[in-house]
Amino acid sequence: MADGAKNPxxxxxxxxxxxxxxxxxxxxxxTKYTVVVIITxxxxxxxFAAVDSGLSELVRLLLD
Known part of the structure; x- marks a missing residue:
């Protein structure tokens, strides 16, 4: 058992x-790290919006 569990x-x-x-x-x-995170x-x-849109369009074409 870890020490933390024995003695909080x-x-x-x-x-x-x-x-x-x-x-x-x-x-x-x-500030630099925050900007990097926001850009990422x-x-x-x-x-993912482009991939989702592309896959949705592909499924629509295959089902029609």
């Missing part, structure tokens, strides 16, 4: 200690 207080102390070690992104990095999402939305 120790687990929470360890989590707090680890969170202090984390290197958090600065404002510039966070837009790309995938357009890609």
């Amino acid at each position: 207080a120790r687990f929470l102390r360890d989590v707090g200690r680890e969170m202090k070690r984390v290197t958090w992104p600065n404002r510039r990095e966070l 999402i837009i790309f995938f939305v357009i890609f």
